[in-house]
Amino acid sequence: MIESLPSTKQQPKGPEANQEITAKVKSFELKKNDKYYAWLFLGPSILLLTVFVFFPMLRTLYLSLFLTDTFGNPTVFVGLKNYAILLKSTSYIASLKATGTYVISVSIFTIIFGLLLAALANQKLRGIGFFRNIFTATMGVSVSVSAVFWLFMFNPSIGILNKVVTAFGFHPIAWLTTPGWAMTAVIATTVWMHLGFTFLLFFGALQAVPKSLYDAASVSGASSRYQFWHITLPMISPTMFFVAVITLISGFKSFGLIDLMTGGGPTNATNLLVYRVYKDAFMNGNYAQASTEAIFLTIIIAIITFVQFKLLAKRVNY
Amino acid sequence: MENTIMKQATKKRLLGNTFKYLLLGILAFIVIFPFALGIWTSFLPSMDIAKGTLWGGGQLTLHNYVTAFTQTKILRYLLNSLVIATLVTLAHLFFCSLGAYAFVFLDFKYRDFFFYVVLGTMMLPFEAEVIPNFATVKMLGLLNHYSVMVIPFLTSAFGIFMLRQTFKQIPRDLKEAADVDGLSHWQFYWKVVMPYSKISLCTLAAYSFLGAWNQYLWPMLTTFSDHLRPVQDGLRQLQSEETFNDWGMVQASAAIVVVPTLIVLYIGQHYFKSGLNEGSVK
Numbered sequence: 001m002i003e004s005l006p007s008t009k010q011q012p013k014g015p016e017a018n019q020e021i022t023a024k025v026k027s028f029e030l031k032k033n034d035k036y037y038a039w040l041f042l043g044p045s046i047l048l049l050t051v052f053v054f055f056p057m058l059r060t061l062y063l064s065l066f067l068t069d070t071f072g073n074p075t076v077f078v079g080l081k082n083y084a085i086l087l088k089s090t091s092y093i094a095s096l097k098a099t100g101t102y103v104i105s106v107s108i109f110t111i112i113f114g115l116l117l118a119a120l121a122n123q124k125l126r127g128i129g130f131f132r133n134i135f136t137a138t139m140g141v142s143v144s145v146s147a148v149f150w151l152f153m154f155n156p157s158i159g160i161l162n163k164v165v166t167a168f169g170f171h172p173i174a175w176l177t178t179p180g181w182a183m184t185a186v187i188a189t190t191v192w193m194h195l196g197f198t199f200l201l202f203f204g205a206l207q208a209v210p211k212s213l214y215d216a217a218s219v220s221g222a223s224s225r226y227q228f229w230h231i232t233l234p235m236i237s238p239t240m241f242f243v244a245v246i247t248l249i250s251g252f253k254s255f256g257l258i259d260l261m262t263g264g265g266p267t268n269a270t271n272l273l274v275y276r277v278y279k280d281a282f283m284n285g286n287y288a289q290a291s292t293e294a295i296f297l298t299i300i301i302a303i304i305t306f307v308q309f310k311l312l313a314k315r316v317n318y
Numbered sequence: 319m320e321n322t323i324m325k326q327a328t329k330k331r332l333l334g335n336t337f338k339y340l341l342l343g344i345l346a347f348i349v350i351f352p353f354a355l356g357i358w359t360s361f362l363p364s365m366d367i368a369k370g371t372l373w374g375g376g377q378l379t380l381h382n383y384v385t386a387f388t389q390t391k392i393l394r395y396l397l398n399s400l401v402i403a404t405l406v407t408l409a410h411l412f413f414c415s416l417g418a419y420a421f422v423f424l425d426f427k428y429r430d431f432f433f434y435v436v437l438g439t440m441m442l443p444f445e446a447e448v449i450p451n452f453a454t455v456k457m458l459g460l461l462n463h464y465s466v467m468v469i470p471f472l473t474s475a476f477g478i479f480m481l482r483q484t485f486k487q488i489p490r491d492l493k494e495a496a497d498v499d500g501l502s503h504w505q506f507y508w509k510v511v512m513p514y515s516k517i518s519l520c521t522l523a524a525y526s527f528l529g530a531w532n533q534y535l536w537p538m539l540t541t542f543s544d545h546l547r548p549v550q551d552g553l554r555q556l557q558s559e560e561t562f563n564d565w566g567m568v569q570a571s572a573a574i575v576v577v578p579t580l581i582v583l584y585i586g587q588h589y590f591k592s593g594l595n596e597g598s599v600k
Contacts, residue, residue: 041416041503046435059450117421120342123586134346140582142579144551145553145579157370158368160355163370207359253443256534268594294449306441
């Protein structure tokens with residue numbers, strides 16, 4: 001009954017209606033083509049990701065279930081034995097601990113220093129721009145350049161750090177050849193490398209905190225310390241989390257610096273998980289074990305990345 | 319009365335500011351010191367460095383730079399990295415934007431599946447996949463060739479993801495209007511989507527460039543010839559061969575490497591920041 005009624009409202013008028021219809025027809029025609037365009041547009045990326053990311057992952061998983069010859073070809077199927085061996089190996093456990101120490105220290109110190117720099121640079125002071133530029137500078141320093149700069153400072157005989165140490169009457173320190181110090185040295189260099197980037201992130205976050213919040217707090221007589229703990233920190237906590245995640249991930253992937261500064265030594269003190277994979281595969285020729293280690297590393301990184309995605313998803317809808 | 323309070327307040331602020339400047343100065347010194355020391359030693363005569371005389375020794379000299387430019391392949395390394403990073407950046411801009419376009423403007427079966435596939439690859443670290451990848455490029459006969467440092471990195475899951483976020487913000491009306499005008503996907507991609515996303519594309523370019531510039535493990539594994547070596551691995555080579563006898567030259571080489579990156583950084587700073595905002599908080 002209702003349908004039979006002439007509905008003047010719903011009926012679009014003359015030329016507009018035509019246009020809408022043609023548009024719909026056209027877009028329908030185009031939609032039919034979408035499949036081909038999808039192949040064309042997405043194909044190259046999917047192909048590359050398959051060849052250089054997915055296939056290698058599966059292949060690594062496959063290799064981890066075998067024994068391998070010196071060319072990396074699988075020989076005998078051993079199931080999960082490689083995993084069992086690895087988890088019982090004291091040297092691998094030591095590597096796990098070293099990696100844990102490294103990534104957690106790097107993450108914590110990067111956050112503390114990055115935030116400190118950003119909080120200071122966020123003040124209204126004359127010439128603050130100069131300091132801001134200095135604080136971002138390490139962003140442009142690549143791994144090998146950082147390593148060269150710091151290796152020179154850590155040099156036991158002519159390095160500046162030992163000059164300071166001896167000036168205070170202590171014995172010179174073999175920075176990179178004593179296990180504990182080597183770890184400290186690598187951590188310090190990594191934190192320094194991360195500072196510029198982290199500073200920029202925190203600085204951006206601090207600038208984004210609404211001024212009105214501080215004004216309101218000041219009016220009600222809150223001290224600046226109170227303001228920091230109760231306004232600033234909660235407001236920038238997403239950035240803090242983001243920094244923690246990316247420093248953790250990049251810590252787990254930290255290869256260049258280890259290779260340049262310590263080579264995993266002394267006595268495996270800085271033989272991080274990622275460096276082990278490389279060493280066991282390409283120097284010791286034990287591809288099966290290296291693959292198993294690579295799987296462990298992947299699992300760890302995948303978990304952290306996944307957590308990051310989940311938390312990002314709460315903020316960004318994709 | 320009021321006057322003294324104000325005086326006290328200014329005094330307090332002055333004291334506070336002095337303290338802040340002091341702290342800023344100390345921190346700036348710590349941040350810049352390793353860097354400044356490296357640059358400084360690059361101007362010192364080798365003799366002084368070997369003896370550990372960092373100041374008050376002989377005169378400053380450009381000798382280390384002359385040695386670096388003439389005795390080493392540092393310029394060649396720089397050129398290699400420049401070529402590789404430029405190619406990777408252009409490829410990312412092209413392939414990532416096309417991929418992102420497909421996810422936003424095209425209707426096809428398994429679109430969500432493919433998107434999760436791409437997202438999934440972001441979780442897999444390249445560093446843990448070098449063993450099969452090495453075998454692959456060896457099989458393809460790419461070892462010790464320029465292309466081996468470019469081909470595996472022609473696309474980036476991160477790039478696709480980031481551009482997809484940007485493309486999603488393009489008003490749907492534009493697409494409908496383009497359909498009415500009979501624009502093909504190519505035309506819409508090239509004439510509307512790309513110009514609209516300029517800032518994000520610049521951000522991606524900055525990231526891709528720095529990422530490729532900082533490649534270390536992969537070139538080290540897959541290339542052996544000095545004339546192919548990118549700059550990070552070139553520096554590694556110089557550092558391991560020469561530090562015992564010529565620290566000055568190594569420092570000069572490091573300085574030569576760091577200057578272009580700093581220039582890129584200060585030009586690209588704005589884009590890094592906007593990229594960060596897209597990637598993290600929002």
